[in-house]
Amino acid sequence: MTHHHPLPQPPGESTRTVLVVGGGASGSAVTILLRRAGIAVDLIEAKPDWNATTGSGITLHGNALRVLRELGVWEQVNASGFAFGSLGVTTPDGTVLFVAEDIQTGGPDLPATLGMPRPRLQQILIDAVRASGATVRLGTTAETLEQDADGVSVRLSDGTEGRYDLVIAADGLHSATRAAIGIADRPEPTGMAIWRIAAPRPEGLTRTDLAHGGPAYIAGYCPTSEDTIYAYVVEANRDRASIPPETYADEMRALAQHYGGFWPEIVKHIEDPAKVNYTWFHRLLVEGPWHRGRVVLVGDAAHCCPPTFAQGAAMSLEDALVLAELLTTRDTWDDQLLTDYHARRLPRVRRVVDASVQLGRWTLDGVRDADIPGLTRRTLSALKESP
Structure with a gap:
């Protein structure tokens, strides 16, 4: 078990402050990673129960597990879930037509696939956020965001106000923050x-x-x-x-x-x-920039696709990893940093969104000879690369 120590702050520099809006997979992950680097994080979540009781199950591929390992929660995830390495395709009566070996998108030392109860994953992330020392406010949303060159002034629904160097919008598919900063993209059924x-x-x-x-x-x-x-x-x-x-x-x-x-x-x-x-x-992919000034989108607020590849949480977790990596390794938090984040994420996310929608389209159109195994293999193989 490795212990992570906060990076020392440059002399004379006050601690950077971040507001994370939304405590799902991407919001929780980015909070944990920024806190590890000693950055002050306030996380607000609209649901009073922090979504700890909703959902049935979730399928996580290796590339999602790779990020969870980086967050320090892989052992708990592994103990809570069921790992497997193949996918069966059957007829309606249950006759198995073929079994395909799953691609280990997270590398050889992680399972190809792991299923777990969704509320259990959320609880593991909640516990890790709490342990990180972030300030958490539940049942709270951002009412107004006012930006200038140096930061963002935010008024919260509980009446409090805060000033932040960066606001990370992790508030999901129907993100109010995305709309508030003027990004017009909306999810489409x-x-x-x-x-x-x-x-x-x-x-x-x-x-x-x-x-x-x-x-x-x-x-x-x-x-x-x-x-x-x-x-x-x-x-x-x-x-x-x-x-x-x-x-x-x-x-x-x-x-x-x-x-x-x-x-x-x-x-x-x-x-x-x-x-x-x-x-x-739903399908959503914000093609243009994922930020306006000092407010930046992660996870379902920036992209969402049908769960045909079970890559939704994985893409959200990868966003958090890449954004946190840039924020914790670069001296200057500027427009270039957020532009680089978008450039690194867009091609990979687009591949998953397009492939997920293509699978659905073939199904809706009743295409009999669609190369579902081939598209699946190509898409998942590409995800073996680090994000």
């Missing part, structure tokens, strides 16, 4: 939606299998611990107003009951509508 639920792990379920065809576009699952999985079904998106939340279990079960293999056992646990999550797929 891709035409698909996903039903998700956590369930007990059937004996013998030890990897992700994806069933293509049947009444849904894709039915899949991922082991998240020795005892648990999360299961999901992807279909065309429907008007949300036409699906009352109390019918969520019935809706998901109606789709899932047509699948064989492990599905009959999983379907038994699709009972409580409050435990079923329904989300539309």
Whole structure:
């Protein structure tokens, strides 16, 4: 276990101050890394529970695990999750068509893939933020941002005001900060939606299998611990107003009951509508600069894609790593630094967003001979490179 010491401040220089807006994966990660370098960080999060109870499961590839290792939480993540190294593709009745070895995008000493309960990952990150010594305010948002050449004056929803050298907008897909600084990009629905639920792990379920065809576009699952999985079904998106939340279990079960293999056992646990999550797929990629002055976007605020490659959290974590690396190794926090951050992230993120949308498009269009394995292999192979 390595111990990290804060870097000494240059003589006569006051500590730099950063406000992080949003405490999801990217906001938490950048906070931990900046605190390690001795930078003062205030983190504000709109949800009073810090999202510690929401979500079913999450699939993390090696390149996400590589960042979590850098954050010092890999051992906890590994102990909490279920690691595996292959992906099965099946027919709707559960017949396995082929099994592909997963690419180890995080290098040879990390698993190719690890599933874990999403609330558990969030709690591990919360604990690491708390341990970092950052100041945390929950149930709090930024009401106004006023910039000048030297910094940003922020008024928070709790009535307090602060002055910061940099504001990092990590407030997600529908980022209010992105809109407030005049970046006009908005997420667009891709035409698909996903039903998700956590369930007990059937004996013998030890990897992700994806069933293509049947009444849904894709039915899949991922082991998240020795005892648990999360299961999901992807279909065309429907008007949300036409699906009352109390019918969520019935809706998901109606789709899932047509699948064989492990599905009959999983379907038994699709009972409580409050435990079923329904989300539309969105695409977002801010092509232009990710900053305005001293406010910069990370994670879903800058880019988001359908979870067809399970790279959403990985891309967000990588953003945090790259931005923190630049902020902690360069003497001057200037426009060039934030421009370099964008230049380093954009091609890699674009590759993942475009490929994720392409997979969805092939599915929506019913393209039979689409080279899904090839696109998957090429996309994930590229991610072996350090971000």
